[in-house]
Amino acid sequence: MSLHTLGRKRPQASRRKLARRGIGSVILWAVLSLSTLVVLYPLVWLVAASFKPSSEFGRNNGLLAWQPTLANFVKVWGGIAGIPLSTFLVNSTLVACAAVVGILVSSSLAAYAFARVSFKGSKIFFAAMIATLFVPVHVLIIPQYVIFNWTGLVDTYVPLLLGKLLAVEAFFVFLMVQFIRNIPRDLDEAARIDGAGHPRIFWSIIVPLMRPAFITSGIFAFIWTWNDFFAPLIYLTSPEKYTMPVALRLFNDATSTSDYGATVAASFIALLPVLGFFLFFQRLLIQGVATQGLKG
Amino acid sequence: MTERAVRLGRRVSRSARPHMSALRKRETKAGYAFLVPWLIGFFGLTLGPMLMSLYLAFTRYDLFSPPQWVGFANFVRLFTADKVFLRSASVTLQYVAFGTPIKLMAALAVALMLNRIRRGSGFFRSAFYAPSLIGASVSIAIVWRAMFSTNGPVDTALSFFGINIGGWVGKVNLAVPMMILLGVWQFGAPMVIFLAGLKQIPQELYEAAEMDGAGVVAQFRHVTVPMLSGVIFFNLLLEIVHAFQVFGSVFIISNGTGSPGGRLNFITLYLYKRGFADGQMGYASAIAWLVVVVVAVIAAVLFKSSGRWVHYYGEDR
Amino acid sequence: MRLRKKAATLGCIGLGLLMAVSGCSPSNDPSDGLGPDGEVTLNFAFWGNDARAQMYQQAFDAFTVENPQIKVNASLLSWADYWDKRKIEAAGGNLPDVMQWDYQYMREYAANGKLLDLAPYLGSTIVTDGISSSLLPTGEVDGTQFGIPIGGNTYALFINSALLKDSGVDAYPGGGTWEQYTSWLASVSSALQPVAYGGADWTRNLENFQHWLRAQGKSLFTEDGKPGFTKEDLTAFWNLGVALREAGGAVPADRAEEALPKSPLGAGLGVAETQWDNFSASFAADLGVDATDLSIVAPPTAAASARDLYMKPSMLHVIAKNTKHPDQAAKLVDFLINSPQVGEIFGTNRGLPASQTQRDGLVVSASIQAMIDYEASVAFRIGEPPLAPVVGYGTIATKYLSLSTDLGLGVVKVTDAVNQFFDEMNQVLG
Incomplete structure (x- = not known):
């Protein structure tokens, strides 16, 4: 950096500065490490608690179990009220996968239109799309429920997925718009000269180049849909259709009085896919989040 | 070469003018074709419902019988006869007003620290980001409740320092702080955005400031903050909107009751209970629109003030 | 070209996934509960916890042994959710055939015409002799019997x-x-x-x-x-x-x-x-x-x-007005109220059984005896419900x-x- 210029000026000052920087670095590292421990503690607690037998909760307030056991997981696997845990996991997976497909398809179409097609009204609709990022969800919940109730779609997965299929989540559209804008137009132009229309350009040129955006969006879409609690809560009324978050709540209500260990183990299992995605794709996720703020 | 180009150019420009509107028409058709799903979603699932909600706010509607028009009765009741609403609005505003700045300051502070260290920043960045992914989940709500109960980890840790207040979960004065801590715990997402913004600030600005004799604090005030102001603005607005929308966490932690003393009855939870448990959907819609108005006012204020403190890189040059 | 095929297959999988997920539900009963060979499936709803769920499962297995043409499909919810869901189903006219019910909600649903009048079945399909005469009327709303008390509590x-x-x-x-x-x-x-x-x-x-x-x-x-x-x-x-x-x-x-x-x-x-x-x-x-x-x-x-x-009815059994199989539903209600087997399975989980025949099936443990003794000891304080x-x-x-x-x-x-x-x-x- 500017060590070069400093070095020329006053060697003593630079050495002092280096030393200060060295100690500064160590202090920073210490603070950051301590913060990491504190921040990650809840996760550590969750993992440790899931191996604690139910009877120890309330008596053993330490982190580690006196007699670690796998019994909680065994109990949890049996599910609740005759519905095995695997049913809920499958439900969540199906819904999340379908959401990913819906989001990728609809958001990329919309993003292409905003980024590459100069159509009349694009500015207004783009602004409208950005505006939807800031619309509080309260004002949508009840009317959407009324609509779905009126069309007899309550207790199906349609309400959970329809919005995804219609690019309702502006985050993904925005992310893809930013991404497409960064793709140079030369290839478009070349294809245009060859006689390609927008659909062709979209399909053969843009989509293949959007792989990173698709992967990032796909992972976020999966995780957010997996964790979604509100929509399944109000739309799913048959327990066998529950996704993990609502099943977890049923679990909590029905067994936390008698079997807190099972509730904790179920909480842990519910987080595993999210943590898994995170561990494998953290760089992509973080990059995806970062681009959101730039040129916001 | 040039001759050919000129001839081509002339041919293009001659034929270009009458084709301009046709091209635009084609582009517009194509644009809307691509936009169809989004348009259906926007009008059918966003704008349409918003307008319906506005209508419902002036009715009494229980989902069974058709809505009955009641004029401003819902709003009157909200402000004059509904102590629960006033409490709910109060705790939600406390959460937004205190929680958001603390969360963003933590995010900025950590981003600054990460920006300084050479090695290991990737690891820390990931570690701090993880809570953002799971923070709003049911699992974490269960964990949070356990952690803040009597003799839980927080109680034990505080007792270590001689602070013996017991569990936070049932205490009227500690419930909102507990939720603020949950929000702050998820500082990773805005932190990542700040970090990206920090990395975009050209080093020359810092060097120039240093040569002008500016110390670390002055550099922060005059280089970092202005350069980050766009990002700060965006994060602030987004976090405020999200703060108003907290639901799952308070629902699970309070077992759906919003207690203790309604301190966890954040506005979304209250809306849910009124609309879905009590079947008073008109009333709940009125609450929803109050939230929209408040958010819109806050956004307007922010936008208005942004003229004074938000700079975009490239504008000053 | 290759890309198109790959994309097409992905698209098909995706579309198929979307359709499968939105269309089907795991418990895909034919909507009228009629299977091949006139087999009837009844929907049953209850609140409670895991322990009670297992008891009901045992009870239904016993019921199907006695009535091979009738299957029971049960769903459990926690207390608060239970009533939210019933409200939605009532609005849509598809309440489950037989339900566990609470005293608090008898009037609301009966008055709105959501519950079946049990009069045609009393004394015939649904045996009521063994049920205490002070408890049976708690299933009435304005003189019409809509529910049968399962058990009584004090x-x-x-x-x-x-x-x-x-x-x-x-x-x-x-x-x-x-x-x-x-x-x-x-x-x-x-x-x-x-x-x-x-x-x-x-x-x-x-x-x-x-x-x-x-x-x-x-x-x-x-x-x-x-x-x-x-x-x-x-x-x-x-x-x-x-x-x-x-x-x-x-x-x-x-x-x-x-x-x-x-x-x-x-x-x-x-x-x-x-x-x-x-x-x-x-x-x-x-x-x-x-x-x-x-x-x-x-x-x-x-x-x-x-x-x-x-004596409060701990809970009652009711039949939805919109049921397509009232006779079978009545049979199920009778079984759940009167069968001594059910008494043995549940113990006092749903209260001390209202029906004497069911009480006879109780395996009287020390705690159940304590409950019976208790009720006897406060009999002098029990008044009109x-x-x-x-x-x-x-x-x-x-x-x-x-x-x-x-x-x-x-x-x-x-x-x-x-x-x-x-x-x-x-x-x-x-």
């Missing part, structure tokens, strides 16, 4: 004997005045705190308020659906709560909040608690002890010779609970709380 006072021993205080003999009970609670608290306390704040239970009113000859609601008590009554009652908390007899409100969803007694925080007498099994399960470690005595009363207690609760009783009860909790937490004063309660109650009663 209010009781539970004491955690082991915890009491630690305190060194003598056991509460039962009965007595509320003031006497309060001072006993205070003495237990002073011995055990801060690990445990005398008991739950008994003014939080609407049932105690109701019994307190009944002891004075009043009632919660009158025949025409108006409140049977005044603001002064409620103020006096809640002031008893203030006295209780000042004396230190109650588990502190914030500790009780934390212990949720366990009750103070179930969490080991309180020695004594008033509750319906079939709660001994679930208290014992919460505490992880045997039910015999809990003793059951009579709750205090505001007037010594009053008949303040009553109150009328089927008014429409909106659930909302009123919830409001009562939240206000009394707030009182316990100290965030509201009694006068203010009473006003708020009456506001909400009048809103609901319309």
Whole structure:
């Protein structure tokens, strides 16, 4: 950096500065490490608690179990009220996968239109799309429920997925718009000269180049849909259709009085896919989040 | 070469003018074709419902019988006869007003620290980001409740320092702080955005400031903050909107009751209970629109003030 | 070219996934419940927990053995969700065929024509001889029988004997005045705190308020659906709560909040608690002890010779008006009410069985005997059951609970709380 210029000026000052920087670095590292421990503690607690037998909760307030056991997981696997845990996991997976497909398809179409097609009204609709990022969800919940109730779609997965299929989540559209804008137009132009229309350009040129955006969006879409609690809560009324978050709540209500260990183990299992995605794709996720703020 | 180009150019420009509107028409058709799903979603699932909600706010509607028009009765009741609403609005505003700045300051502070260290920043960045992914989940709500109960980890840790207040979960004065801590715990997402913004600030600005004799604090005030102001603005607005929308966490932690003393009855939870448990959907819609108005006012204020403190890189040059 | 094929396959998979997920549901019964060979599937709904779910499964297996053409498809929900879901189904006209029901919601659903009139089946498909004559009418709304009580409960006072021993205080003999009970609670608290306390704040239970009113000859609601008590009554009652908390007899409100969803007694925080007498099994399960470690005595009363207690239907079975198989549904109801096998399976999980034939099937353990003995011991205090609760009783009860909790937490004063309660109650009663 500017060590070069400093070095020329006053060697003593630079050495002092280096030393200060060295100690500064160590202090920073210490603070950051301590913060990491504190921040990650809840996760550590969750993992440790899931191996604690139910009877120890309330008596053993330490982190580690006196007699670690796998019994909680065994109990949890049996599910609740005759519905095995695997049913809920499958439900969540199906819904999340379908959401990913819906989001990728609809958001990329919309993003292409905003980024590459100069159509009349694009500015207004783009602004409208950005505006939807800031619309509080309260004002949508009840009317959407009324609509779905009126069309007899309550207790199906349609309400959970329809919005995804219609690019309702502006985050993904925005992310893809930013991404497409960064793709140079030369290839478009070349294809245009060859006689390609927008659909062709979209399909053969843009989509293949959007792989990173698709992967990032796909992972976020999966995780957010997996964790979604509100929509399944109000739309799913048959327990066998529950996704993990609502099943977890049923679990909590029905067994936390008698079997807190099972509730904790179920909480842990519910987080595993999210943590898994995170561990494998953290760089992509973080990059995806970062681009959101730039040129916001 | 040039001759050919000129001839081509002339041919293009001659034929270009009458084709301009046709091209635009084609582009517009194509644009809307691509936009169809989004348009259906926007009008059918966003704008349409918003307008319906506005209508419902002036009715009494229980989902069974058709809505009955009641004029401003819902709003009157909200402000004059509904102590629960006033409490709910109060705790939600406390959460937004205190929680958001603390969360963003933590995010900025950590981003600054990460920006300084050479090695290991990737690891820390990931570690701090993880809570953002799971923070709003049911699992974490269960964990949070356990952690803040009597003799839980927080109680034990505080007792270590001689602070013996017991569990936070049932205490009227500690419930909102507990939720603020949950929000702050998820500082990773805005932190990542700040970090990206920090990395975009050209080093020359810092060097120039240093040569002008500016110390670390002055550099922060005059280089970092202005350069980050766009990002700060965006994060602030987004976090405020999200703060108003907290639901799952308070629902699970309070077992759906919003207690203790309604301190966890954040506005979304209250809306849910009124609309879905009590079947008073008109009333709940009125609450929803109050939230929209408040958010819109806050956004307007922010936008208005942004003229004074938000700079975009490239504008000053 | 390759890309197009790959994309096409992905698209098909995706579309297929979307269709599969939105269209089908795991329990894809034909909508009229008729399978091949005239096999009928009935939908059954209940609230409770895992233990009860397993019991029902056993019961249904036994039922299908006796009635091979009838299958039962059961679904469990927690208490609050249960009623939310029923409301939605009622609006759509597809309530489950047979349901577990609560007294509080009888009037609302019967009056709206959602429940089947059981008159054609009484005495024939649904045997009612063995059912106590004081309990059977609780399934009526305005003279029409819509539900059959499964079991009966009487209010009781539970004491955690082991915890009491630690305190060194003598056991509460039962009965007595509320003031006497309060001072006993205070003495237990002073011995055990801060690990445990005398008991739950008994003014939080609407049932105690109701019994307190009944002891004075009043009632919660009158025949025409108006409140049977005044603001002064409620103020006096809640002031008893203030006295209780000042004396230190109650588990502190914030500790009780934390212990949720366990009750103070179930969490080991309180020695004594008033509750319906079939709660001994679930208290014992919460505490992880045997039910015999809990003793059951009579709750205090505001007037010594009053008949303040009553036999409440613990729960009832009802049939939805929109059922397509009323005869089979009636058969199921009869089985669940009267079969001795069911009695053996459930024990007192759903209350002490209302039907004598079912009671005969009970495997009388020590705790069940204790419950039977208890009911016999308070027979002299049992009076006429109150009328089927008014429409909106659930909302009123919830409001009562939240206000009394707030009182316990100290965030509201009694006068203010009473006003708020009456506001909400009048809103609901319309």
